[in-house]
Amino acid sequence: MHEKENRKNTRWNGWGYESVYIDIPCKARAFMTDTIGPGKHRQDFALNDYIKRVPPTRLSAHPLITTAPRERIFHSHGQSFPDWIAIRGGILDRFPDGVAFPDKIEQIQELIHYANTNGVVIIPYGGGTSVVGHLSVPDDKRPILSISLKHFNRMIAFDPYTRLATFEAGIKGPEIERHLNPKGFTLGHFPQSFEFSTLGGWVVTRSSGQQSLKYGSIDGLFVGGQVLTPKGKIDIPPTPASAAGPDIRHWVMGSEARMGILTHVMVKVSPIPDKDDVYGVFFPSWENALEAVRVIMGEGIPISMVRLSNPAETQTNLTLAGHEWLIWILKNYLKIRRFPDKGICMALIGFAGSSGMVAQAVKEVCSHLKKFNGVWVGKSMGKAWKKKRFRAPYLRNSLWDNGYAVDTVETAVNWDKVTSTMENIEKVLTRGLNSIGEKVYTFSHLSHVYPTGSNIYTTFLFRLADTPEHSLSRWRTLKKAASRAIVNSRGTISHQHGIGIDHLPYIAEEKGKLGMELIRTLCSHVDPEKRMNPGKLID
Numbered sequence: 001m002h003e004k005e006n007r008k009n010t011r012w013n014g015w016g017y018e019s020v021y022i023d024i025p026c027k028a029r030a031f032m033t034d035t036i037g038p039g040k041h042r043q044d045f046a047l048n049d050y051i052k053r054v055p056p057t058r059l060s061a062h063p064l065i066t067t068a069p070r071e072r073i074f075h076s077h078g079q080s081f082p083d084w085i086a087i088r089g090g091i092l093d094r095f096p097d098g099v100a101f102p103d104k105i106e107q108i109q110e111l112i113h114y115a116n117t118n119g120v121v122i123i124p125y126g127g128g129t130s131v132v133g134h135l136s137v138p139d140d141k142r143p144i145l146s147i148s149l150k151h152f153n154r155m156i157a158f159d160p161y162t163r164l165a166t167f168e169a170g171i172k173g174p175e176i177e178r179h180l181n182p183k184g185f186t187l188g189h190f191p192q193s194f195e196f197s198t199l200g201g202w203v204v205t206r207s208s209g210q211q212s213l214k215y216g217s218i219d220g221l222f223v224g225g226q227v228l229t230p231k232g233k234i235d236i237p238p239t240p241a242s243a244a245g246p247d248i249r250h251w252v253m254g255s256e257a258r259m260g261i262l263t264h265v266m267v268k269v270s271p272i273p274d275k276d277d278v279y280g281v282f283f284p285s286w287e288n289a290l291e292a293v294r295v296i297m298g299e300g301i302p303i304s305m306v307r308l309s310n311p312a313e314t315q316t317n318l319t320l321a322g323h324e325w326l327i328w329i330l331k332n333y334l335k336i337r338r339f340p341d342k343g344i345c346m347a348l349i350g351f352a353g354s355s356g357m358v359a360q361a362v363k364e365v366c367s368h369l370k371k372f373n374g375v376w377v378g379k380s381m382g383k384a385w386k387k388k389r390f391r392a393p394y395l396r397n398s399l400w401d402n403g404y405a406v407d408t409v410e411t412a413v414n415w416d417k418v419t420s421t422m423e424n425i426e427k428v429l430t431r432g433l434n435s436i437g438e439k440v441y442t443f444s445h446l447s448h449v450y451p452t453g454s455n456i457y458t459t460f461l462f463r464l465a466d467t468p469e470h471s472l473s474r475w476r477t478l479k480k481a482a483s484r485a486i487v488n489s490r491g492t493i494s495h496q497h498g499i500g501i502d503h504l505p506y507i508a509e510e511k512g513k514l515g516m517e518l519i520r521t522l523c524s525h526v527d528p529e530k531r532m533n534p535g536k537l538i539d
Contacts, residue, residue, distance in 0.1 A: 012047060012074055013087045014400070015393045016196070022394045024402060028320050032404060032461070036439040039403025042464055045090030047073070057097040058143035062114055064107055065098040065145065075099045075123075075146040076137055078130035079393075080502060081407045081475050088400070089468025094137035096123060096146040103151035105263055108228055111147055112261070116230055120145050121531050124257045126198035127172055131408075132500030134205070134256055138535040147261065149200060155179040156264065164223065164238060166266045169200025185269040188215030191496070195390050200262045205498035206254040208448050208455075210389065214273075214304035214352045217448075219253050221267045227252055229260030229526035238266045251522060256498055257533040258523040273352040278305070278382025279362075281347045282334055282375045286310055286419070289345040290446075292372035294415050297449050301364050302357060305350035306449050307385075310422065313443035313459070314346040330377070337375050347374075348382055399461070405471060406461045409482040411491035414453035418446070421489040422456050428481040429460045433474055438463060440478065448495065455495040458482070499537045507537070 009017050032039065047070075054069040072095045077083035086092035097120075102108045115122050121140050125148040128135065137144055149170025156166040160183065167176060173194035176187050189209040191197060201207070203225075208217040215221065224238030236248050252262060283289035293308055309317060318330075334344065349365060351358045366376060399406050409429075413421050426442040433440055444458040460478060465471040483506050486493060493499070493506040508516050520538050524530070 010196075011397070013044060014084075014397045015079060016397075020391070020394055022391060022398050024395075024398050025320065029402065031319050032402075032441070035441050036404075036461065037463055039399075039463055041401060041403050042089070042468075044088045049090070050092070053093075054095050059097045059120065059145065060118060062098075062100075062111075064100045064102060064111060066100070067098045071099040072096050072146075075125050075128075075135075075148065078128055078133065078135035080131050080133045080136070080500070081405065081479075082133065082472060082502070083136065084396075084400070085468050085472045085475070089471070091468050091472075094139065096137055097143045099125075099146045099148060101148050101151050105228075108147065108152075108261060108263060111145070112228055112230060115145060115531055116529070118143070119529075119531075121534060122147055122257075122261070123533050124149065124200075124261050126170060126201035127193065127196040129193040129197045129201070130205070130498070130500060132494070132497050132502040134498060134500040134533070134536055136501055136535070140534065142531070149198065149261075152263065153198075158183065158185075158269075160185065163269050164266055165269050166225075166264060167199050169198065169203075169225075169262045169265050171199050172196060173199075180269055181272065184272055186215075186272050187221065187267055188270055189218060189221060190389070192390060192392060199265050199267070203253055203265055204255050204257055204262055206496070208496040210307075210447065211304045211350060211352065212448055213306070214302075214350070215270055216268075219250075222249060222253060222265060223268055224249070224266040225252070225262060226264040227260045227262050230529065230531060231526045234260070234526075236266075254498065254537075255523070256500065256537040258537050259526050260532055274354050275358045276304070276350070276352040277358065277379055278348050278350040278386055279379055280377040280381030281349060281369060282339065282377060283345045283347065284339045284373050285343050286345050288372040288374070289347060290418060292369055292374055293347070293446065293449055293454075295371075296365055296368050297451050299364070299368070300451070302351075302353060302361050303349055303365065304352040305348070305447075307348040307445055307447045308449075309346045309445045310443060311343045311345055312426075312441075313445050314344055316443050317346065333377075334375065339375070346381075348385055350382070400464070403464050404461055405464050405475065406459060407475065407479070408457060408459050409479070409486065410455060410457045410495050410497060411486045411489075411493065412448070412450075412453060412455040412495040413489060413491040417489055417491070418454055418456065421486070421491055422458070424485045424489060425456065425458050425482050428485045429458070429478055432478045432481045433462060436474075438474065456491070457495075501535055504535075504537070504539060 050073050051069045057067040076095045077087050100111050119142050121142050121144045123146050125146050152168040152170035154168050158165045191207050191209050202218045203222050224236045227234040351361050422444050429440050429442045441461040446454045448455040487506050487509050493503045
């Protein structure tokens with residue numbers, strides 16, 4: 001079967017394809033050693049040892065379900081830091097009792113009926129890329145079935161006249177584009193997990209793509225579809241607009257499979273633009289950079305993306321980039337332009353559309369950049385970013401092998417709170433392990449900006465401990481501190497990753513008591529036995 005063929009090429013306990021490995025430059029290793037201390041390689045727990053650990057299944061036999069230990073291991077986790085610690089450190093102790101690979105709607109309906117009849121919990125599995133615990137197996141006395149949508153990955157319909165396309169929910173990003181691009185269209189949704197995440201996963205976690213300013217986030221692209229719940233089917237028609245009460249689409253988006261399995265997704269598509277360019281810009285300070293981006297967004301200039309790195313991330317990116325000769329030339333050019341030695345910020349600004357529209361947008365953006373001493377450095381940095389934009393998660397593998405852990409937190413706030421929130425998050429993370437004498441390195445960027453505010457995406461790096469339990473304790477300390485800083489700043493606990501279990505303790509402060517009761521009541525109505533992905537989104 002082709003699932004085995006794919007399995008040979010993807011890591012069972014890490015990110016991405018086994019054939020892809022990103023070496024950390026010597027200069028970057030020295031930087032990490034000087035900043036947070038030397039890392040020490042930790043031996044990964046072996047797959048064969050896990051196979052011996054998998055307990056007997058609690059499921060009754062069914063022709064659509066496999067209870068093979070390997071499949072149960074592969075579908076026992078996602079890509080969250082606790083998942084990584086568990087699977088690589090040998091402390092994973094919960095596994096689904098079986099895995100199903102349906103490829104027809106009738107088979108999914110049969111599996112839901114089987115679960116209802118036999119008291120089985122269902123965890124839908126898409127691309128396995130969740131970083132906040134959506135796929136973690138709950139501590140439940142009932143048998144647990146993982147339903148993989150791996151083979152539910154076809155394009156069902158495409159209409160260039162209405163610019164609507166319908167796909168099965170298990171289709172991955174590259175497959176979507178392979179269907180649309182030859183027809184002259186694109187979905188335009190490019191999250192960092194694009195290679196492996198699925199359309200259904202994007203919808204139920206309210207995903208944002210890197211060029212959402214051009215194409216919209218998934219909540220703007222998702223126009224209709226079908227959900228199979230334990231109580232029956234929900235069909236969502238793709239009307240262009242409606243005043244007929246609450247929009248059911250918004251009950252599905254962000255539902256994290258608590259209502260049921262999203263099987264079909266209808267989306268808006270766009271013609272492939274004539275031009276799709278990303279330019280590099282440098283600013284002498286964070287204040288200049290932030291104000292420039294705020295003003296550009298307020299003017300409504302049609303840009304496709306902005307990625308603004310703070311000084312720490314700018315320095316980190318330049319250190320990791322290699323090409324020391326080119327970086328030397330760049331730094332000297334900025335000195336000629338009277339930039340300071342420290343505090344420089346790098347931004348990437350994208351433009352996509354017709355040649356005339358892009359030319360006008362570039363002209364307008366450049367006129368604003370001059371007001372804030374922004375230095376335009378052309379498309380070379382943008383080309384390099386586009387070439388490697390889906391490779392950043394692979395650094396988790398490389399850093400782990402060198403004894404370092406890396407994770408991220410993200411939020412969104414209004415413009416007046418961006419700097420203070422970013423500084424508060426970085427401060428609590430940097431000081432988070434002082435009590436045990438460990439250092440933490442942090443840096444941030446803005447990657448999704450809006451007329452009223454922006455997201456904040458912060459990366460933090462720390463050393464792995466001698467045991468997986470102690471490494472997990474370090475992460476929990478840091479995650480809690482950063483989450484409290486976000487909540488205290490009145491930011492959303494998640495801008496693009498969803499809730500899962502990692503953000504569960506904080507969502508009530510954002511939604512309020514009555515809001516949480518509404519969400520709980522809605523999920524309980526279609527799933528009264530709480531068998532759909534329990535423990536996620538709501539407790």
